[in-house]
Amino acid sequence: MQVVTDTYTNSGARRAVPSYVGTEQEERARSQRVIVNDTSKRSEWLAEIAAIRDEQDSAAFARLFHHFAPRVKAFLMKSGSSPEFSEECVQEVMATLWRKAHMFDGSKASVSTWIFTIARNRKIDMIRKQRRPEPEELPWGPTEEPSAADTMALAEETDQLAAAIAKLPDKQRTLIERAYFGDLSHSEIAEETGLPLGTIKSRIRLALDRLRHSMT
């Protein structure tokens, strides 16, 4: 089943097939606008990860730690972990972020999304003593860096998705939270999630299509 909700709830005009599916000029103009207008945290986080990766910059790491560690810990505790376990897990998650900074790809995941995936995998590792089977990595071609425009556009869309989730009716948002806290089994997760999905998928799908095309 494909669920593609056709609008973001916080912006009735925004279609699931987003405005950037246009000419190349339009896409470039849109991306540049995003960069010029952006003053929020997300560009700082991206710079901090680059500083960790390129210069082992512990001051940049400290800033990321200060912002994310208490949030990751709150999430783990709401997911039913003890404060002691959560504290230990957070340290492992943040250390993993440092060690794997070279793996971060902002065109596939925003910084907060990436940290979520590290936390999820670390928790499975520590609790279940299981490795989580991961999809095969795609061959991204000869060290092709994702463009800054792609990275910023994805970060912006991730923020919009977060804003849309925050505005969902309480009952619906609570169900989605419970699914991510681990309170619901897969068979208890409703097939109609009501999530405003489609935009991030479309962007990543386009990137994958470009990749496949360049490989043939």
Place this chain on the structure above:
Amino acid sequence: MKYDMTQNIRHHLTDGLLMGYSAGTLPEAFNLVVATHISLCDECRARMHEFDAVGGAIMIDQGEAPVGEGAFAATMALINDAAWSAPSEMPKRNAPAVFPEPLRDYVGGDLDDVKWRRIGGGVSQAVIKTSRDATVRLLKIPGGTAVPDHGHRGTELTLVLQGAFEDETDSFGKGDIEVANEEMVHQPVAKPGTDCICLAATDAPLRFSSLIPRVAQTLFRL
């Protein structure tokens, strides 16, 4: 290596399975089937990234729980500890293969390395070891052969890796995944031609409709 087949996949993962995979709450057996399908399917790979973004948004929105005073120093110590290793990275494909990497990892090789056991009616299986909350196996069904008519007590995932099968609902080719629930009683038949190889997971024992397969089920854990 050829990835053209990703364009032909018609049967995808459900939102519920993708959300469970993203949340990290699926049984290991299901995780393996999901990761194997995503390895073959760009559409579901893109959807997976979106569900991960949902998880990130939920995580960030739960307020702050102060970390201990020594937490930052302890984390730096971990980073500088040569004996501590970060979790392994996503598997990379080394050579052209029938099985995507996550499955190769569990099997310990490719299709040729599978140790098949006959379970009757020309069908063979190989059970893959995972945690006990669900089971996953490879099935080899010769072209034109039927898998015994069966219903399910739980959820059954069937991913085609080679060949094709059809049942009352539709036909399924390489990369397609069928998600069957409790109400469904179906009779998959492998299409004529090459052996149909499937990766099948269930969170409850299969339940056959006739007596002889039920005996076989007891004997062979099908």
